[in-house]
Amino acid sequence: MDVLIKIYDYFSQHKRLLWGAIIMLVVLLGVLTATLKYNEDIFDFLPVDDEYHESMEIYTKISDANRIVIIFESQSPDSICAAIDEWADHIPNSITEVDMMEYIEQLCFVYQNMPYFLTETDYRKLDTLLTEDNIQRAVQNCRNVLSIPGTSFLYKSFSYDPFQLIPLSRGASGQYAGAQSAFASYNGYMMTADQTLGFAFLDSPYGSTETQNNKALVDSLSNTIQAITSQHPSVDIRLLGAPVVAVENANRIKKDTILIIIVSAIAFIFLLLYAFPHRKDIFLILLSVVFGALFGTAALAIFAREVSMIVLGIGAILMGIAINYPLHLLVHQRYTTSVRQTLREVLSPLIVGNISTIGAFMVLLPLQAPALKQLGIFSSAMLLGTILFCVFILPHLMSSSSTIVREIPTPNLPNKYKQVLPYIIVPLLIILLLIPCVTSGDLFDSNLSNINYMTSQQRKDFAFFESVAPQSAEPAYLVNDAKSELNRRLELWNQYWQQKDVEQITNAFDQAAASSGFRSSMFSPFLSVISQPYLALDLSNKDNLVQLWPGKFDTTTMNAKITTALSENFDYIGIFCSIIVFLFLWMSFHNILLALIAFIPMAVSMGLVVGIMHLTGLQFNIVNIILATFIFGQGDDYTIFVLEGCLYELKTGKKILSQYKQSIILSALMMLIGIGVLVFAKHPAMFSLGVVTLIGMVCVVSMAYFLPPSLLRVACKVPALKKYILQ
Numbered sequence: 001m002d003v004l005i006k007i008y009d010y011f012s013q014h015k016r017l018l019w020g021a022i023i024m025l026v027v028l029l030g031v032l033t034a035t036l037k038y039n040e041d042i043f044d045f046l047p048v049d050d051e052y053h054e055s056m057e058i059y060t061k062i063s064d065a066n067r068i069v070i071i072f073e074s075q076s077p078d079s080i081c082a083a084i085d086e087w088a089d090h091i092p093n094s095i096t097e098v099d100m101m102e103y104i105e106q107l108c109f110v111y112q113n114m115p116y117f118l119t120e121t122d123y124r125k126l127d128t129l130l131t132e133d134n135i136q137r138a139v140q141n142c143r144n145v146l147s148i149p150g151t152s153f154l155y156k157s158f159s160y161d162p163f164q165l166i167p168l169s170r171g172a173s174g175q176y177a178g179a180q181s182a183f184a185s186y187n188g189y190m191m192t193a194d195q196t197l198g199f200a201f202l203d204s205p206y207g208s209t210e211t212q213n214n215k216a217l218v219d220s221l222s223n224t225i226q227a228i229t230s231q232h233p234s235v236d237i238r239l240l241g242a243p244v245v246a247v248e249n250a251n252r253i254k255k256d257t258i259l260i261i262i263v264s265a266i267a268f269i270f271l272l273l274y275a276f277p278h279r280k281d282i283f284l285i286l287l288s289v290v291f292g293a294l295f296g297t298a299a300l301a302i303f304a305r306e307v308s309m310i311v312l313g314i315g316a317i318l319m320g321i322a323i324n325y326p327l328h329l330l331v332h333q334r335y336t337t338s339v340r341q342t343l344r345e346v347l348s349p350l351i352v353g354n355i356s357t358i359g360a361f362m363v364l365l366p367l368q369a370p371a372l373k374q375l376g377i378f379s380s381a382m383l384l385g386t387i388l389f390c391v392f393i394l395p396h397l398m399s400s401s402s403t404i405v406r407e408i409p410t411p412n413l414p415n416k417y418k419q420v421l422p423y424i425i426v427p428l429l430i431i432l433l434l435i436p437c438v439t440s441g442d443l444f445d446s447n448l449s450n451i452n453y454m455t456s457q458q459r460k461d462f463a464f465f466e467s468v469a470p471q472s473a474e475p476a477y478l479v480n481d482a483k484s485e486l487n488r489r490l491e492l493w494n495q496y497w498q499q500k501d502v503e504q505i506t507n508a509f510d511q512a513a514a515s516s517g518f519r520s521s522m523f524s525p526f527l528s529v530i531s532q533p534y535l536a537l538d539l540s541n542k543d544n545l546v547q548l549w550p551g552k553f554d555t556t557t558m559n560a561k562i563t564t565a566l567s568e569n570f571d572y573i574g575i576f577c578s579i580i581v582f583l584f585l586w587m588s589f590h591n592i593l594l595a596l597i598a599f600i601p602m603a604v605s606m607g608l609v610v611g612i613m614h615l616t617g618l619q620f621n622i623v624n625i626i627l628a629t630f631i632f633g634q635g636d637d638y639t640i641f642v643l644e645g646c647l648y649e650l651k652t653g654k655k656i657l658s659q660y661k662q663s664i665i666l667s668a669l670m671m672l673i674g675i676g677v678l679v680f681a682k683h684p685a686m687f688s689l690g691v692v693t694l695i696g697m698v699c700v701v702s703m704a705y706f707l708p709p710s711l712l713r714v715a716c717k718v719p720a721l722k723k724y725i726l727q
Contacts, residue, residue: 004347008395015396022393026291030584034614035308039211042554044308044371045622054551065208068221068241070094071461072198074234078199083235084189084226087200090224095201096189109547111525112162115534116486116548122165123496129163130500132508138162139512139523160525162509206241211250218247240461245454249683252453253309256681261312268323275666281330284397285510287388288326295385296378308371310623310685311378318379318630319669321357322386324637324663325350326345329390330398331663335656339395347391348588349644353637354387356584360632363576367569375626378635416675429604432611443610444570445619451685479584483539486548490536497530505534506531569625574606577632585636597711598643601703602635608699613692620688623685624692631696634671638664638704646712651726661705 011018053355070087072080088096110117129138132505142158184193191198202221206213218239272282296315300307328346336342361383364376445451455482456463524603537544581602585595609631613619641664645657678690716722 008519025488029298030296036301045369065242066204066680068202069237070200073236077195081231088226115490117166134563135508137513139516143516173285204243208246211246214243215247232383249453252683256683256686257309260634260677263677268670285326289322290387291380291389292322296382299377299381301376304374304716307374311371321634324667337589339398349640352588353640356581356636357633358383359580360577360629435606435611445621451621453683494533502531573629579637581632598639600637601707602632605631605699605703609696624689635700639708643708646709
C-alpha cells in the first residue's frame, strides 16, 4: 500500500498531468462506448455449445419459430372469412387457406424414407402382418377407405404404406393429424371446429431473433389490423408467434430496464442526500460509479461488441457493489484528519475486497451463455474502473477536512435479548441449511416460457395451440443422438428385409391388388423400397434432419439440456467463486484462520438462499443463476470490512467497527432499494432475478454483519488461536 500512497503524493504535486490523463481516458472510454450495440434477446442467457446451437437451429425450423399466426375471432364464420379476405388483400404473402398439396408432399417424404420412422415395435407388428391372409386384408382395407368420397389424397399414403405402419400422427405430417380434431376447413379457410377462430399465417423474413426488424414488421401488421377491424368491428384480430413474443419481450425489457435505472438512481440520490449533507460528497460518489460504468461499457465494446439489455439492468443493480468503494472512503474520512490518513487505513480492505469481488465475477467469463459472459466482462471492468477512480482520482477531489456523515439508525437490542438471540438464530440457521437435504423438488426451472413476457391473451392463445399439438410417444433426441438413432434404424431396416422372402411378399401383394380391383402398380412404391438395401440420406444436411426429426424431438429434451446447463453453471459458479474468493482472502490476510472467518458468512449465505428457495418453491432459471456470483461478490466486501474493523479494535483498542458497519448499512440499503425495484418489473425474468436476489441480499448482509465478530470472539477465547490471529 505504500506504493499507492507515494503515487497519491506524486499526483498531489503534479495535478495538471493527472487531469490531462483523466480527460484523455474519459474521451477514449466514451468513444468506445458509443460503438456498443444492444439487443433484447432473452435466449442470450442460454448455452451455445455446438450441439446445443445445432439443436436450437433445427428445433427453430421444426417449430416454425419464424411464423406469425394471425388469429381472427368472431361468432360469425362468414365475418371471419371476409376479414381474412381483406387481410390477404393487404398482406398478399399470407397463407390463408389449407394447403393440401404441401401436406401431401410431406407425406411423400415420410413414406419414401420409411426406414427412419420405424421402431422395433413396428417390426414385431410386421412379423404378424406379412402373411397372405393379412396382406389380402390390408389391401382390401385400402380399397374400402379410398371408396369413401374425399379420401383420394390418401392414395399415395396407401401405395407407400399399405399396413399404415406410420399413422398420420407420426412424422412430418404429425402437426396436421394431431390438430385435425380441433381444426376444420370452412370454405377453404382454416378454422377451429366450433368456427369461432380463423387463422392466417405469415413467415417473418427476419426469423425470431432479429427483434429490431421484427418490431417494424409487427408495427406494420398492427396498423393493418386496425384498418381491417374498423371495417369488421365484430372480428377481433390479434397476432401470435415467436417473432411477436420476441418483440413483446424486447419492449418489456427496455421499459423495465429504464424504470429500474431511473427509480434506483432517484432512490440512491435521496438516501445519499440524507447520509451526506454536503452535496459535493454525493457528486463524488456518483462520479465514481459513473466512471466505473463507463469503464465497463467500454470493455464490453472491446470484448463483446454488443450487450443484452437485461445485462444492463443487472448492471444497474451491481453498481450498488461499486458504490461501496467511494462510500467507505468518504465515511472513513469522518474519523480521520487527512485524506492521506484515510487512504492508509482504508486502502487495504478496499483493494482486497475489490480484487476478490472481481475474481468472483470473472468466473462468468468461461461460461457458454453470451449474456453471462457479457455480465462477467461488464461487472469485472466496472468494479475495476471504480476502484481505479477511488484510488487514483477521488482522493484528489476529496476535502482534507472531515466529511460530515449522518448515521443510519440501527436496532440496538438490550443485553438480555442479545444473550438469548444466539439460541434462536443458530437453530433457525441449522433448520434452513438442512431443508435442501430433507425436501424434494427441482431447484432449476428449465421452462423457457416462464421467463418470456407475454400478455394474458397471448398466454391463452399459446395454451390453446399447445393443447392441440400432437404428443409423440417416442423418445426425444438432441442432434448427435438423433443422427446415431436414425443410422441405427436404417441398419435395422436393411437387416430385417434381408431375412425376408421379398419375392413371395411381392407376389402376395400382386394377387391381393388384382382381386381388390387395383392396378398391379398400386403398391410398387412400397415393394421397391423393401426389395433392395436402402441408401442412407445425408444427415449432415439440416433440411433432411429437420424433416426426419418430428416424432423424435420435443421441448422436453431441450428443457432437460437447459436444466443440466443450469445445474452445471450453478455448481461451477459456486465452486470456483468459493475457491477464488477463499484464495484471495488467504493471500490478503496471510492467515488461514482469518480467511475462514471471512469466508464462512458467504458459504452460510449461499446455503440459506438454497434453503429458503426450497421452502418457498422458488427456482433458479437462466437469468437469476448469477445470484451465486452476486452473493460472493457482495458478501466478501462486507465480511472483509467487518473483519478488518474487528481486528483493528482487537489490536489497537480503538473503536472503529461501528463506522465500518455504518458504510455497510448505507451500501446495503442502496442495494436493497436497487434490487427491490426489480420486484415491480413485469418481465418474468427480471422479476425472478429481483425476488431471488433480494433474498440473497438479506442473507448476505445478515451473515456479514453478525457472523465475523461472533466467530472472532469464539476463536480469541482460545489463547493459541488468539496469538495466531494477532501475529
